[in-house]
Amino acid sequence: MEKIQELFINGEWVKPSSEEYLTKYNPSTGEIYGKFAAASRDDADRIIDAAYDAQKKWEKLTSVERSKYLYKLIDLIRQDRESLEELLMDEVGKPKREAVQEVDGVLDQLQFYAEFARKINGDVVEGTKSERIIYQYKVPYGVVLAITPWNFPAAMVARKIGPALITGNTVVVKPSSDTPFTAGWIVEKARQAGFPPGTINLITGKGSVVGDYLTSHKKVSVITLTGESKTGQQVMKSSSSIMAKLILELGGKAPFIVWKDADLELAAKVLMWAKYWNAGQSCIAAERLYIHEDVYDKFLNLFLEKTKTLKIGDPRNSDMGPLINNQAVNKVSGFVENAISQGAKVIYGGGKPELSDRLSKGFFYMPTIITDVKQNMEIFREEIFGPVIGAMKVSDDFNEVIELANDSDYGLASYLFTKDLSLAMKASREIKFGELYINMPGPEASQGYHTGFRLSGQAGENSKYGIEEYVKVKNIYIDYSKDPTKDEVIPPYT
Numbered sequence: 001m002e003k004i005q006e007l008f009i010n011g012e013w014v015k016p017s018s019e020e021y022l023t024k025y026n027p028s029t030g031e032i033y034g035k036f037a038a039a040s041r042d043d044a045d046r047i048i049d050a051a052y053d054a055q056k057k058w059e060k061l062t063s064v065e066r067s068k069y070l071y072k073l074i075d076l077i078r079q080d081r082e083s084l085e086e087l088l089m090d091e092v093g094k095p096k097r098e099a100v101q102e103v104d105g106v107l108d109q110l111q112f113y114a115e116f117a118r119k120i121n122g123d124v125v126e127g128t129k130s131e132r133i134i135y136q137y138k139v140p141y142g143v144v145l146a147i148t149p150w151n152f153p154a155a156m157v158a159r160k161i162g163p164a165l166i167t168g169n170t171v172v173v174k175p176s177s178d179t180p181f182t183a184g185w186i187v188e189k190a191r192q193a194g195f196p197p198g199t200i201n202l203i204t205g206k207g208s209v210v211g212d213y214l215t216s217h218k219k220v221s222v223i224t225l226t227g228e229s230k231t232g233q234q235v236m237k238s239s240s241s242i243m244a245k246l247i248l249e250l251g252g253k254a255p256f257i258v259w260k261d262a263d264l265e266l267a268a269k270v271l272m273w274a275k276y277w278n279a280g281q282s283c284i285a286a287e288r289l290y291i292h293e294d295v296y297d298k299f300l301n302l303f304l305e306k307t308k309t310l311k312i313g314d315p316r317n318s319d320m321g322p323l324i325n326n327q328a329v330n331k332v333s334g335f336v337e338n339a340i341s342q343g344a345k346v347i348y349g350g351g352k353p354e355l356s357d358r359l360s361k362g363f364f365y366m367p368t369i370i371t372d373v374k375q376n377m378e379i380f381r382e383e384i385f386g387p388v389i390g391a392m393k394v395s396d397d398f399n400e401v402i403e404l405a406n407d408s409d410y411g412l413a414s415y416l417f418t419k420d421l422s423l424a425m426k427a428s429r430e431i432k433f434g435e436l437y438i439n440m441p442g443p444e445a446s447q448g449y450h451t452g453f454r455l456s457g458q459a460g461e462n463s464k465y466g467i468e469e470y471v472k473v474k475n476i477y478i479d480y481s482k483d484p485t486k487d488e489v490i491p492p493y494t
C-alpha cells in the first residue's frame with residue numbers, strides 16, 4: 001500500500017490545509033514510494049506558532065529533565081532500528097552496510113547531546129566594583145528551524161534536534177522533499193517518546209510556497225541548514241529581515257593528497273570509502289585527487305583495480321546504490337562530459353551501468369575515474385556530488401600541493417596520506433579546511449566540531465562548540481552591597 005505522510009504540528013499528525021501532496025520515488029527502481037503533505041503558508045504559521053508557544057514551557061525544564069526525553073527517543077530508535085535502516089535503503093538507496101552505519105551515527109549523536117545535559121554551564125564573573133557580580137547564563141534562542149538535506153537524512157535530523165532540544169529550544173524540522181519519510185520516522189519516535197506537544201514539529205512541502213516564508217518568519221530565531229552553498233546564500237538573504245542566528249553546513253570539494261611516502265594500499269582503501277560512500281553524495285567526499293608524481297601510476301592503478309570490484313545495484317545486495325534522482329544523474333554526467341570536452345580523460349566508468357530490468361529505471365551512475373585534470377577545470381571547481389573523481393599529478397613541492405588544495409571556494413574536509421610527521425604538521429597548520437584527515441577515513445565524530453571555511457558555511461555542528469551555537473549568553477548584573485547607590489554614574493539628585 002502506498003505510504004502517505006501528513007504534517008506533524010503540536011503533537012499530532014494533521015492534513016495540510018491545501019490538501020495537496022507531493023510524490024517521493026524510490027531511487028533504485030524509479031517507482032513511486034509514497035506521498036507526503038505539501039504545507040501551505042497557513043500551515044507554516046500554525047507550526048511555528050506551536051513551536052513558539054511550546055518553547056516557553058520547554059525552556060523552564062532543566063537540561064537534565066529535557067535529556068530524559070532524548071534518552072527515551074534513543075531507546076525507541078534502538079528498538080526499531082531495522083525499520084529505519086529499511087527506510088534509508090528505500091528512500092536514499094543506501095547499501096545495507098551504510099544504512100546500518102547511519103543509524104549508528106544517529107544513536108551516537110543523540111547520546112552525545114543527551115549526555116551533555118549536565119555540561120551546559122554559564123559563568124559567574126566579578127563586577128568592576130566590589131560587591132558586584134555578573135551572572136552569564138546560557139539561554140535558548142527560541143524556535144529553531146532545522147532544514148535538512150537528503151544525503152544523510154536521519155543523521156542530519158539527529159544532529160540538529162539533539163543540541164536544539166537539550167538547550168531548551170523547540171524545533172521545526174523541514175526535510176528535503178527527497179527524504180520526507182526518514183524525518184517523519186524520527187518525529188514519530190519523538191511523539192512516542194512523549195516530547196511535549198510543539199517541542200518538535202515537521203513541515204514538508206514546496207520550497208516555492210514555504211521556503212522563504214519560513215526563513216523570514218519573525219518567530220524563528222535560529223536557522224540551521226545543511227545543504228548546498230547556494231541554498232545557504234539564499235537563506236542568508238531571506239533571513240536578513242529577522243536577523244536569525246545562522247548555522248550553515250554547506251557544500252564541499254575535498255582534496256585528497258597522496259604523497260610519495262604514503263601507505264598506498266591504505267590510501268586506496270580509504271579513497272574507496274571517501275569517494276564511493278553514499279555514491280559520492282557526501283559533503284566530505286574526496287573530489288580532487290592530488291597524487292605525487294613518483295607514485296602516480298602505481299596509486300591510480302591500485303585505486304582503479306579496487307574500483308572495478310565495486311558491486312553496483314540493489315541497496316540490499318550491493319556496495320554502491322543509485323544517485324538520489326534523475327536530475328542528479330544528469331548533473332553528474334554533465335560534469336563528466338564537460339571534463340572530456342576540456343581535455344580530461346575517462347579511464348573508467350563515465351555512464352550508466354547495465355543493470356537488471358527491475359533497476360533499469362533507477363538513477364544509477366558508474367564509478368568514474370578521470371585523469372589529466374587541470375586545476376581550473378570545472379570538475380575541480382564545482383561540487384560533483386556523485387561517484388566521479390578527477391586526478392592530477394603533482395610535483396615534489398609540498399608547498400605547491402597545499403596551495404592547490406586551498407585553492408577552492410569550498411573548505412570543509414580534506415585528506416592527506418604521508419608518513420612524514422613534519423609534512424603532516426605543516427599541513428595541519430596551513431590547510432584552510434574545517435577538517436583534515438591524516439592517514440585515515442572520516443566521517444566526523446560527535447565530539448569533533450564539523451565546520452567549513454569559505455562557501456562551506458559558517459558556525460558548525462557537533463562537539464561542545466556545536467552545542468554552544470544553540471545558546472545565547474545573557475548577562476545579569478547584581479550589586480549585593482548595603483549601599484547600592486554608591487556608584488558615581490548615578491546622578492546626585494534627591
Ligand code: NAD
Pocket residue numbers: 147148149150151152174175176177207211212215226227228229231232234235248249250251252282283284383385412450452456457
Ligand atoms: P539543497 O541545498 O538542495 O537542500 C537542502 C535543504 O534546503 C532541503 O531541505 C531543501 O528543501 C531546502 N531548501 C532549498 N532551498 C531553500 C530555500 N530557498 N529556503 C529554504 N529551504 C530551502 O541540498 P541537498 O541537495 O538536499 O543536499 C546536498 C548538499 O548538502 C550538498 O551540497 C552537500 O555538500 C551538502 N551537505 C553538507 C553537509 C555539511 O555538513 N557541510 C552535510 C551533508 C550535505
